[in-house]
Amino acid sequence: MLWDVEIRPAAGRRDAEAERAAELARGLGLPIAPTASARSFLIEGDLTREQIERDAVPLLADPVVETARVTACDATRPGDDPAGSVLNVLYLPGVTDNVARSAKGALERLNVPATNVASVRKYWVPTDGANGEAAAALDRLCRRVLANDSIEHVLRGPLRLDTLALGKPYQFQRVTVPLRTMDDDALMRLSKEGQLSLSLAEMRTVRDHFAKLDRDPTDCELESVAQTWSEHCSHKTLAGPIQYAGPEGNVEFRNMLKETIFAATVAIRKQLGADDWCRSVFADNAGVVHFEGEGDAEQCVCIKVETHNHPSAIEPYGGANTGLGGVIRDPLGTGLGAKPLCSTDVFCFASPDTPADTLPPGVLHPATVMAGVVAGVRDYGNRMGIPTVNGAVCFDDRYLGNPLVFCGNVALIPADKVEKKVSPGDRIVALGGATGRDGIHGATFSSVDLHEESESVSGGAVQIGDAVTEKMVADVLLAARDRGLYSAVTDCGAGGFSSAVGEMGEETGAEVHLDRAPLKYPGLSPMEIWISEAQERMVFAVPPGNVDEFVALAQSEGVGVADLGEFTGTGRLVLKYEGNLVADVAMEFLHDGRPHVVRQATYAPAPVEPLALPDKSDWTAELLAILAAPNVASKEFIVRQYDQEVQAHSVIKPLVGEAEDGPGDAAVIRPLPGSQRGLAVGCGINPRLGDLDTARMAESALDEAVRNVVAVGADPSRIAVLDNFCWGNTERPETLGSLVRSAIALKDYAVALGTPFVSGKDSLYNEFAYTDADGQRSTVAIPPTLLVTAMGQVPDSGRAVTMDLKEAGNPLYLVGETKDELGGSHLGLVLSQTGGAPPTVAPETAPTVFVAVHKAIAEGCVRACHDLSEGGLAAAAAEMAFAGGLGAELSVDHVPDDGESLSDAAALFSESNTRFLMEVAADQAAAFERHLADVPHARLGAVTGGDRLVIRGADGPLIEAALIDLKAAWQSTFAGY
Numbered sequence: 001m002l003w004d005v006e007i008r009p010a011a012g013r014r015d016a017e018a019e020r021a022a023e024l025a026r027g028l029g030l031p032i033a034p035t036a037s038a039r040s041f042l043i044e045g046d047l048t049r050e051q052i053e054r055d056a057v058p059l060l061a062d063p064v065v066e067t068a069r070v071t072a073c074d075a076t077r078p079g080d081d082p083a084g085s086v087l088n089v090l091y092l093p094g095v096t097d098n099v100a101r102s103a104k105g106a107l108e109r110l111n112v113p114a115t116n117v118a119s120v121r122k123y124w125v126p127t128d129g130a131n132g133e134a135a136a137a138l139d140r141l142c143r144r145v146l147a148n149d150s151i152e153h154v155l156r157g158p159l160r161l162d163t164l165a166l167g168k169p170y171q172f173q174r175v176t177v178p179l180r181t182m183d184d185d186a187l188m189r190l191s192k193e194g195q196l197s198l199s200l201a202e203m204r205t206v207r208d209h210f211a212k213l214d215r216d217p218t219d220c221e222l223e224s225v226a227q228t229w230s231e232h233c234s235h236k237t238l239a240g241p242i243q244y245a246g247p248e249g250n251v252e253f254r255n256m257l258k259e260t261i262f263a264a265t266v267a268i269r270k271q272l273g274a275d276d277w278c279r280s281v282f283a284d285n286a287g288v289v290h291f292e293g294e295g296d297a298e299q300c301v302c303i304k305v306e307t308h309n310h311p312s313a314i315e316p317y318g319g320a321n322t323g324l325g326g327v328i329r330d331p332l333g334t335g336l337g338a339k340p341l342c343s344t345d346v347f348c349f350a351s352p353d354t355p356a357d358t359l360p361p362g363v364l365h366p367a368t369v370m371a372g373v374v375a376g377v378r379d380y381g382n383r384m385g386i387p388t389v390n391g392a393v394c395f396d397d398r399y400l401g402n403p404l405v406f407c408g409n410v411a412l413i414p415a416d417k418v419e420k421k422v423s424p425g426d427r428i429v430a431l432g433g434a435t436g437r438d439g440i441h442g443a444t445f446s447s448v449d450l451h452e453e454s455e456s457v458s459g460g461a462v463q464i465g466d467a468v469t470e471k472m473v474a475d476v477l478l479a480a481r482d483r484g485l486y487s488a489v490t491d492c493g494a495g496g497f498s499s500a501v502g503e504m505g506e507e508t509g510a511e512v513h514l515d516r517a518p519l520k521y522p523g524l525s526p527m528e529i530w531i532s533e534a535q536e537r538m539v540f541a542v543p544p545g546n547v548d549e550f551v552a553l554a555q556s557e558g559v560g561v562a563d564l565g566e567f568t569g570t571g572r573l574v575l576k577y578e579g580n581l582v583a584d585v586a587m588e589f590l591h592d593g594r595p596h597v598v599r600q601a602t603y604a605p606a607p608v609e610p611l612a613l614p615d616k617s618d619w620t621a622e623l624l625a626i627l628a629a630p631n632v633a634s635k636e637f638i639v640r641q642y643d644q645e646v647q648a649h650s651v652i653k654p655l656v657g658e659a660e661d662g663p664g665d666a667a668v669i670r671p672l673p674g675s676q677r678g679l680a681v682g683c684g685i686n687p688r689l690g691d692l693d694t695a696r697m698a699e700s701a702l703d704e705a706v707r708n709v710v711a712v713g714a715d716p717s718r719i720a721v722l723d724n725f726c727w728g729n730t731e732r733p734e735t736l737g738s739l740v741r742s743a744i745a746l747k748d749y750a751v752a753l754g755t756p757f758v759s760g761k762d763s764l765y766n767e768f769a770y771t772d773a774d775g776q777r778s779t780v781a782i783p784p785t786l787l788v789t790a791m792g793q794v795p796d797s798g799r800a801v802t803m804d805l806k807e808a809g810n811p812l813y814l815v816g817e818t819k820d821e822l823g824g825s826h827l828g829l830v831l832s833q834t835g836g837a838p839p840t841v842a843p844e845t846a847p848t849v850f851v852a853v854h855k856a857i858a859e860g861c862v863r864a865c866h867d868l869s870e871g872g873l874a875a876a877a878a879e880m881a882f883a884g885g886l887g888a889e890l891s892v893d894h895v896p897d898d899g900e901s902l903s904d905a906a907a908l909f910s911e912s913n914t915r916f917l918m919e920v921a922a923d924q925a926a927a928f929e930r931h932l933a934d935v936p937h938a939r940l941g942a943v944t945g946g947d948r949l950v951i952r953g954a955d956g957p958l959i960e961a962a963l964i965d966l967k968a969a970w971q972s973t974f975a976g977y
Contacts, residue, residue, distance in 0.1 A: 662883020
């Protein structure tokens with residue numbers, strides 16, 4: 001029997017969901033909208049109405065604010081609603097339904113024998129008949145407002161279903177792919193239609209390899225090759241040979257990443273010698289560095305940042321949800337497992353005010369994308385009990401079809417758990433969630449451009465996360481680690497078991513019995529089991545003698561576990577299903593057989609055009625406009641959704657100040673009880689500069705990340721950084737050239753600063769193609785986007801400082817050199833002008849500035865410190881003042897410069913790098929001056945007890961504004977979100 005438990009708001013209560021959907025429908029200009037909504041549970045089992053009403057209804061509905069109705073959901077169900085007026089939104093078959101899963105578990109604990117449960121959202125929509133206009137509006141309402149076609153479908157009218165059962169038992173058949181008979185056209189058609197995302201040279205290589213074996217590949221073998229060779233997993237573009245021609249001259253790289261990013265780390269570690277504090281870099285799922293202690297007491301920390309862009313464009317909630325879940329599993333799968341401490345997120349969206357009627361086909365509205373992405377990250381982190389402590393949001397209309405979603409995680413690991421080793425004879429044990437069809441082709445999907453049909457073609461590449469299951473997996477993993485039950489672990493990320501087992505068994509070989517994998521529902525083929533990216537799964541190498549204890553531990557915590565096979569010494573990947581051989585391929589071919597294509601790269605920076613500034617003496621309006629600009633404005637509406645208190649180690653949170661609503665530079669956490677040593681986490685990103693010169697963008701991103709963590713107290717000699725490149729289609733030489741130039745610049749500046757890269761990730765092909773109303777094919781490529789994340793160590797977190805002003809009478813100092821660098825600035829943005837030179841860096845002097853600032857903070861001289869970034873000096877001063885609730889008076893007459901005469905506009909709004917505005921304790925000014933003796937600095941003014949910010953020039957005030965107006969401008973942009 002199938003029962004429908006329909007739950008509505010009680011009489012007199014707001015129907016918030018209907019109101020939300022109606023508001024969104026109005027925003028899209030739709031003539032129809034929901035008038036009522038309900039949430040519903042479909043419960044299947046040998047159950048009577050009395051059982052459902054007695055046991056299920058009190059569990060699922062709150063009698064104080066809700067009413068519940070129980071109806072039999074079968075062919076005899078009465079049509080008690082007007083035809084077509086009720087719309088039922090259900091997950092597509094196979095999509096993870098966490099709400100239903102939790103409800104089923106709760107019913108089982110109440111001894112209610114439910115065999116299946118599904119969650120439903122219902123909406124009642126008045127309709128005016130079946131005319132074409134009304135039908136089109138209803139269809140658009142379903143697609144754009146009520147459901148996401150990638151994971152949900154809409155059934156109209158009262159539900160009449162017989163069962164919720166999915167799938168039927170799989171009948172084995174060995175599937176081979178006739179590659180040997182395919183010409184080039186057929187090979188590329190298979191690559192595209194099969195979502196293999198392999199080039200012609202790669203398809204030919206696979207065909208020729210199996211031709212030499214005198215056979216065709218099985219579907220499992222072909223999919224294993226596609227996953228292993230995918231851009232997402234092998235980084236074949238950036239880690240391959242490139243011939244580059246740019247301002248630096250002609251350079252030939254055999255492995256571009258190794259010769260730039262990794263080379264910087266090698267050079268820095270060589271300089272450090274015996275003082276090298278890196279423990280594992282670019283060798284595992286996350287980078288690992290020393291944190292505190294020695295010998296058996298040594299503790300390390302690790303960090304990883306990933307992207308989940310393409311899935312988030314298709315299904316924002318699920319894409320971001322699993323993006324954070326996936327990056328949390330990276331530290332869990334580093335070494336023998338690290339305990340997650342905190343997470344980060346950085347988002348890049350198109351304007352949420354984009355008119356709905358301008359959206360290309362197949363593109364979700366940016367407001368929908370933003371809301372879904374934020375909710376996805378929020379729910380996963382909060383439910384796992386991991387604080388989200390740092391991030392940023394960038395807006396640019398070129399992110400319309402391709403939002404960027406960066407998620408990061410920092411974790412703690414004992415030094416004796418950093419190394420892992422797989423040995424022949426170890427058992428292959430899977431831990432965590434069951435396997436379904438969700439996420440199939442996720443790795444290859446991430447290696448292609450998006451287009452208007454991606455939603456239907458690649459919807460299976462989207463997964464839905466389950467944070468509660470991942471928390472249980474983490475608990476079991478850490479307990480098993482401390483018992484010494486396994487010798488290696490990794491996560492099932494892109495490619496699922498294929499990538500996890502394939503990578504772990506690269507040096508040994510592996511034999512996997514796919515029929516032993518726990519499934520969400522019957523009917524999966526061996527290939528689907530092998531490459532599914534169903535979430536919350538880890539793979540372990542467990543010595544045979546420990547398997548029983550490992551399995552017992554997992555079962556005691558209610559976590560799924562299965563012994564899938566053995567790591568062998570054969571050097572081959574062997575897959576079986578019910579004793580039948582479905583794959584037998586050499587690990588050497590999987591990992592080293594990919595053909596190396598020499599790619600061409602060229603780059604020429606944009607010429608510097610003059611910036612035509614208005615002739616004026618009052619710049620207050622421009623400051624207010626900058627504070628309200630989307631990239632600068634308060635992101636409190638996002639930050640407040642995240643838990644920053646859980647685990648009780650947050651020292652500095654994202655919002656600081658008198659009312660805890662000012663923009664902090666970086667977060668600080670204190671990981672170890674009883675120790676004051678802290679970790680600072682910050683980031684740098686400025687895609688606007690990439691339009692001028694990607695080298696300047698890269699240097700500025702690195703500088704910003706470093707100065708953000710230095711501003712709160714991090715030691716410059718203990719800062720590790722990560723790179724995340726997100727670019728367009730790098731098959732174009734100019735696009736690839738812009739990336740190569742940024743990598744070269746990153747290498748040189750990182751070596752100068754002594755900041756080793758410990759990990760990184762790239763995401764290419766971030767473009768969206770569509771056919772416009774005129775039938776023309778158009779492509780929207782994201783701007784070159786580089787995120788640099790910094791993890792700095794704070795010797796004494798008790799002396800960490802925030803950016804808000806603290807006390808009237810304290811002097812204010814500008815540290816660092818200001819140049820006439822308004823190219824890509826927010827002043828140019830609010831004036832709707834382009835031109836000007838982009839910010840540069842000074843590799844010879846920047847390290848000295850960072851060291852001097854750190855010494856002053858560590859010695860207790862500094863009460864507040866804020867880095868100068870978007871909006872320059874004026875914006876930094878405004879933010880410090882309204883965050884602290886204290887006025888300030890400054891003069892730009894003594895701004896440290898490079899000897900060139902600065903205009904008032906440049907002094908106020910230049911976004912030159914390596915600069916700080918610092919409030920110094922009045923009785924520590926002399927000591928502060930001594931610490932800063934060797935770097936450019938000047939006293940510009942002081943904190944006042946008033947309620948205004950005044951910045952003067954030679955002829956009088958250039959900016960004068962009340963704090964309340966400055967703060968209002970900063971908070972106004974997203975006040976309604």
